[in-house]
Amino acid sequence: MNGLRNDIARIQALVGNAFSATGSLAALADSGQILPAKLEKALEETAGAFERSALELRRLCEKHAPGAGGYGKRPVLPRMETSGFVETFGYGWLHIQLNTLLPHCRYQPPEWLSDTIRRLLDDYEAGGSKLPFFRNAILVIDEHCGVDGRHIFDQDNKGFKAVSNAIKGRLVPDDDQFTLALALLSERSELNVCHITLMDMADAADFFAMRSGDYAVPDFYGGSWG
Numbered sequence: 001m002n003g004l005r006n007d008i009a010r011i012q013a014l015v016g017n018a019f020s021a022t023g024s025l026a027a028l029a030d031s032g033q034i035l036p037a038k039l040e041k042a043l044e045e046t047a048g049a050f051e052r053s054a055l056e057l058r059r060l061c062e063k064h065a066p067g068a069g070g071y072g073k074r075p076v077l078p079r080m081e082t083s084g085f086v087e088t089f090g091y092g093w094l095h096i097q098l099n100t101l102l103p104h105c106r107y108q109p110p111e112w113l114s115d116t117i118r119r120l121l122d123d124y125e126a127g128g129s130k131l132p133f134f135r136n137a138i139l140v141i142d143e144h145c146g147v148d149g150r151h152i153f154d155q156d157n158k159g160f161k162a163v164s165n166a167i168k169g170r171l172v173p174d175d176d177q178f179t180l181a182l183a184l185l186s187e188r189s190e191l192n193v194c195h196i197t198l199m200d201m202a203d204a205a206d207f208f209a210m211r212s213g214d215y216a217v218p219d220f221y222g223g224s225w226g
Contacts, residue, residue: 004064007060007063007064008060010060011056011057011060014049014056014057015053017053018050021046021049022046024042024045024046025042025046044104047110048111051110051111052111054112083099083100083116084096084097084099084116084120085120086120086124088129088132090199090203090206091200091203091206092199093198093199093203093207094132094171094198094199095196095197095221096117096121096195096196096197097193097195097196097221098117098194098196099192099193100192100194101145101192101194102141102143102158102159102194103159104157104158104159110159110162111162113159113162113163113166114162114165114166115166117163117166117167117196118166121166121167121171131170131171132171132198133170133171133172134198134199134200134201135172135179136179136200136201137172137179137180137181137198137199137200137201138180138182138183138199138200138201138203138207139164139167139180139181139183139197139198140183140197140198140207141163141183141184141185141194141195142185142186142187142194142195142196142197142211142221143185143186143187143193143194144187144188144191144192144193144195145186145188145193146189146192160184163196164180167198168180171198172198181201181204185211195221
């Protein structure tokens with residue numbers, strides 16, 4: 001029981017830190033004049049604190065699942081792809097679809113996004129599929145959205161680092177510039193989804209030719225042509 005007590009104490013500390021982070025927001029509100037940069041940083045720090053608490057709580061619940069009928073032991077239900085899914089298509093390329101857009105992130109990568117991608121990869125492996133491993137790869141993050149659904153238009157303000165953090169050491173050796181190249185793309189669409197494709201660097205030319213329509217590939221991100 002000491003382990004459980006220690007873990008619960010850890011959760012309490014994280015929640016306390018998260019609540020304390022809101023004090024910066026309150027101080028800014030009371031100051032009368034709020035500088036946009038300070039507000040943005042305070043909001044991201046507050047969100048990060050709550051995200052860390054939520055992720056730690058999720059791990060605690062899984063660690064201390066009490067057994068049959070308890071948390072994590074519920075009957076298996078049909079999978080709802082509310083977060084996204086993973087598939088392999090093309091020449092062994094790995095495709096991850098997130099049913100959301102990259103979050104705003106200027107000061108720190110969103111931990112919840114890295115955690116979501118890791119869990120999607122876990123689900124993919126648990127289903128009997130094998131994940132590829134690339135020694136030299138290119139990561140293409142392709143957002144499909146309409147102007148009304150996108151509130152961040154500057155690529156450097158998007159939380160793309162969370163994606164490379166999630167795959168580092170698992171799908172690629174590292175995310176340094178000589179191991180992993182990065183391409184950030186966008187396309188107008190009625191749906192707000194984010195397509196993430198990881199492939200060998202040697203296949204980059206084929207990928208971009210197919211995406212641009214140079215090759216007759218139906219339902220490119222649907223994987224129907226693999």
